[in-house]
Amino acid sequence: MLNIPLVDSTFKEIRDYIYEKSGIYIADNKKYLIENRLSRILKEKGLNSFEEYLELLRFRADTNELNRLFDAITTNETYFFREAEQFYVLSDNILPKLMAQKKNPKNIRIWSAACSTGEEPYTISIILMEKMLNPRQIEICASDISEGVLNSAKRAVYNSYSVRNIPEAYLKKYFLNSDQSYALKPSVKNTVKFMNVNLVDDKKLRAFRGMDVIFCRNVLIYFDNKAKQKAVSNIYNSLNPGGYLFIGSSESLHNVTMAFRPNVINKVIAYQKV
Numbered sequence: 464m465l466n467i468p469l470v471d472s473t474f475k476e477i478r479d480y481i482y483e484k485s486g487i488y489i490a491d492n493k494k495y496l497i498e499n500r501l502s503r504i505l506k507e508k509g510l511n512s513f514e515e516y517l518e519l520l521r522f523r524a525d526t527n528e529l530n531r532l533f534d535a536i537t538t539n540e541t542y543f544f545r546e547a548e549q550f551y552v553l554s555d556n557i558l559p560k561l562m563a564q565k566k567n568p569k570n571i572r573i574w575s576a577a578c579s580t581g582e583e584p585y586t587i588s589i590i591l592m593e594k595m596l597n598p599r600q601i602e603i604c605a606s607d608i609s610e611g612v613l614n615s616a617k618r619a620v621y622n623s624y625s626v627r628n629i630p631e632a633y634l635k636k637y638f639l640n641s642d643q644s645y646a647l648k649p650s651v652k653n654t655v656k657f658m659n660v661n662l663v664d665d666k667k668l669r670a671f672r673g674m675d676v677i678f679c680r681n682v683l684i685y686f687d688n689k690a691k692q693k694a695v696s697n698i699y700n701s702l703n704p705g706g707y708l709f710i711g712s713s714e715s716l717h718n719v720t721m722a723f724r725p726n727v728i729n730k731v732i733a734y735q736k737v
């Protein structure tokens with residue numbers, strides 16, 4: 464499939480539009496990304512140029528149109544038990560503290576804030592079950608900006624790439640395997656609530672308060688510094704005092720915020736709201 468040509472000036476306008484709506488910053492040398500990922504949308508819509516598409520986005524875009532753009536432009540790489548040490552710090556160090564503080568485990572809320580196809584929040588759920596903590600009592604919610612990945616997350620059927628890091632015993636216990644597909648059992652599937660949340664949408668984030676632990680991993684890398692600050696400040700406001708934030712192990716809050724205290728637990732950094 465041949466891509467539709469994209470001139471630099473239109474590229475920059477589309478790039479700025481995407482940035483304004485999502486915080487995702489596409490550098491000058493990544494024009495091919497827009498060409499590759501959006502050409503398909505233009506063809507589906509019978510549009511002949513990126514200029515026509517830009518006009519549609521600016522003047523006629525409804526929620527569906529924006530969702531289609533976010534589905535195309537986001538990078539959704541994820542898998543079960545990714546950077547697994549963080550989940551064990553949650554179950555072995557942080558949750559016991561939270562359980563001691565709160566009278567009822569029902570009051571503990573964990574949020575996977577850029578969950579992609581759901582592997583991250585479901586891993587949390589599996590680990591809680593393995594630690595004899597009931598994930599139906601502890602609230603686990605998960606969100607993403609892309610409606611497409613949220614639909615996959617709710618279906619919860621995975622390929623062998625996604626499940627490759629899951630310990631064999633858990634794979635047998637929590638999945639139904641046929642051919643190359645692994646369907647998560649309802650006992651895990653039903654423990655996570657999925658929502659569409661854009662981390663740079665301050666207004667929507669105002670409804671998200673009272674979280675005890677937030678996982679916001681491998682998404683800040685797609686933002687520039689200003690968007691990182693916005694998303695991290697929204698996350699900060701969503702956390703209870705003393706609550707914890709996990710970011711990806713290759714990410715950093717350096718130059719983004721000084722509002723969190725970094726706690727190093729078993730070589731994992733858990734950022735605490737002070």
Ligand SMILES: C[S@@+](CC[C@H](N)C(=O)[O-])C[C@H]1O[C@@H](n2cnc3c(N)ncnc32)[C@H](O)[C@@H]1O
Pocket residue numbers: 485486487537538539540541542545576577578579580583606607608609612660661662663679680681682685711
């Ligand atoms: C690489 S995946 C990371 C998934 C998972 N957290 C992990 O670490 O394996 C990044 C996810 O961030 C989502 N994303 C990008 N911009 C976002 C935004 N502004 N608000 C919410 N989610 C966003 C993408 O749709 C994508 O699913």
